[in-house]
Amino acid sequence: MxxxxxxxxxxxxxxxxxxxxxxxxxxxxxxxxxxxxxxxxLSHAVGEQGHRLDMGPAWFWPAMNPRMLALIERLGLRHFAQFSEGALVVEGPDGNPQRRPTTWEQAPPSHRIAGGxxxxxxxxxxxxxxxxxxxxxxxxxxxxxxxxxxxxxxxxxxxxxxxxxxxxxxxxxxxxxxxxxxxxxxxxxxxxxxxxxxxxxxAGQAKFLAAYATPFWREQGLSGTAVSHRGPLSEIHDASDSTGSQAALFGLVGASSDYRRAIGPEELKRQSLAQLTRMFGAAAAHPLWSEVQDWAWEPHTATAADQRPLAxxxxxxxxxxxxxxxxxxxxxxxxxxxxxxxxxxxxxxxxxxxxxxxxxxxxxxxxxxxxxxxxxxxx
Ligand SMILES: Cc1cc2nc3c(=O)[nH]c(=O)nc-3n(C[C@H](O)[C@H](O)[C@H](O)COP(=O)(O)OP(=O)(O)OC[C@H]3O[C@@H](n4cnc5c(N)ncnc54)[C@H](O)[C@@H]3O)c2cc1C
CATH class of the missing domain: 3.50.50.60 (FAD/NAD(P)-binding domain)
Known part of the structure; x- marks a missing residue:
């Protein structure tokens, strides 16, 4: 043989x-x-309808990477453009959020795979x-x-x-x-x-996800895209499904892996929800589900050298x-x-x-x- x-x-x-x-x-x-x-x-199923939220990669760029697009389409998967209509929120180091009329559109536009x-x-x-x-x-x-x-x-x-x-x-x-x-x-x-x-x-990154009953930020004319100079989340985006009926936000955690390790996942979740509440209003305080996925703690992804964020x-x-x-x-x-x-x-x-x-x-x-x-x- x-x-x-x-x-x-x-x-x-x-x-x-x-x-x-x-x-x-x-x-x-x-x-x-x-x-x-x-x-x-890694996509995590949330709620009775099993909406799947991306705890790792979420985006691909059809205009930049035809190989991904061709494979996704050949496998019969659906994809849709990242939601980015509406105002951007920018939070300064003092925790004071400001609404900016134009949102932050990715160029070339990013797409997501339906179902994660x-x-x-x-x-x-x-x-x-x-x-x-x-x-x-x-x-x-x-x-x-x-x-x-x-x-x-x-x-x-x-x-x-x-x-x-x-x-x-x-x-x-x-x-x-x-x-x-x-x-x-x-x-x-x-x-x-x-x-x-x-x-x-x-590999040194952590991602925070929160699922909501409705995309309440869209109702306020916000895109869900936000940037913070205070943290712990540095960058936030809409993670809802293609119709917005399964609503969610995701944030990349800007705080260092040492800090994350020191406070632990429950405190990081609490701080992340407090930040979303500052930036998007009181409705953000009560998600249906929320979770932190810390890749820096995964021994089959990250080493000690990956703990520092890349510039x-x-x-x-x-x-x-x-x-x-x-x-x-x-x-x-x-x-x-x-x-x-x-x-x-x-x-x-x-x-x-x-x-x-x-x-x-x-x-x-x-x-x-x-x-x-x-x-x-x-x-
Ligand atoms: C938070 C986050 C966000 C990201 N966002 C995006 C995005 O939006 N768009 C994008 O294009 N990319 C993104 N990426 C990058 C994307 O995830 C990677 O490019 C891609 O998944 C890499 O696939 P891979 O198979 O090369 O490596 P991996 O997925 O790392 O696969 C390697 C495999 O090897 C296994 N392994 C390791 N050691 C051993 C061993 N000793 N024996 C046996 N098996 C072992 C691991 O368990 C793993 O399954 C993101 C990544 C992260 C973590």
Missing amino acids: SLPIVIIGAGLSGLYASHLLNKAGHDTVLVEARARLGGRV VQQLTEALAAQLEARTHIKLNTTLLGMKLRPHGVELELQDDGGRWQQLARQVILTIPPRLLAQDVPMIPEWPQALMADMKRTSTWM YHPSYRRAEVPAPWSSRLWLAGTERSPNFGGYLGGALEAAELAVEGVLISTEGQALETDLTPTMQRDT
Whole structure:
């Protein structure tokens, strides 16, 4: 029996890589440390109608990332423009909110997936079924290069075990890979140092979400978009469904992860609701549901180096593995995308590049996606 192709990490990049390999006729094993699929993609169902709120990524930009748009439409998912009609609220350091007549429109406009971004990872997972063997709660602990493949040291609830793989695609963020996965033979120090320097996009972030019975801010002529120089939320947006019948606001927490850890999630929720009340009025004080998702505390996303907020979007790039590993191992995950690094679209691009490497090395066969030719390569 031939050795399997193993993909490590079942976030968007790993799921898409597995989907592409299945379509090209290859069975795969998809290994995921968490008890769920999706990685940084996480949508939480709220209320009886199950409106799903994005606790991780919420937006994609159709004009900037045709690859995401094409995949979403091919999978039959609905999407809609981020609601931004109405006035912007700006809060100064003194906690005094001011209404600005023009709102803050994103350029190019951002869109959201109806039902949450998790619809995308679930639709991809549904297409994998029999051709992908998914192993949840299974953590990669190390890798050894062997004459016929890569020996993966894995751990699940039953203990440690080894899996020999013909080829491996790693979608783990580079910092986690450098920190958690020793390789034999060792990788050069310069490459390890580069991986440690590569920030995991949004890993140090926390997001606050609050669901309401109605989008009361819209009734006051407010868009739901707000900026605060006091906090704890630095930036707030409307997170309602496409019709506004399932109402919600989300805020990115500007307060540092040290501060968040010191006060704990319940106090952060209390402070966030007090801020929404200052900025949007008394109706904001009584959500149907509210929650904080702190990604900085997630060991399969963030390292100690990710706790400080990033001042700018890093420039990400493709990375080759050391020569002895080169026909056995490919690096994917959004932090390996040359054009859309950090974004959902980058997770797709990096997966395509890695799968193309696997296919060319096995069969000299180029990758065919059913995205249109102009969308296939942006490089
Ligand atoms: C709060 C927040 C907001 C964001 N907003 C946006 C947005 O609006 N638009 C946008 O485009 N992007 C946004 N992003 C970024 C987006 O989430 C990522 O680009 C994308 O989800 C990355 O997918 P990935 O598969 O490359 O990585 P991940 O989703 O991180 O997947 C990696 C997987 O590897 C697993 N793993 C880690 N270590 C191991 C191990 N040792 N063994 C086995 N498995 C392991 C992890 O559990 C995870 O499932 C946001 C991110 C966050 C956190």
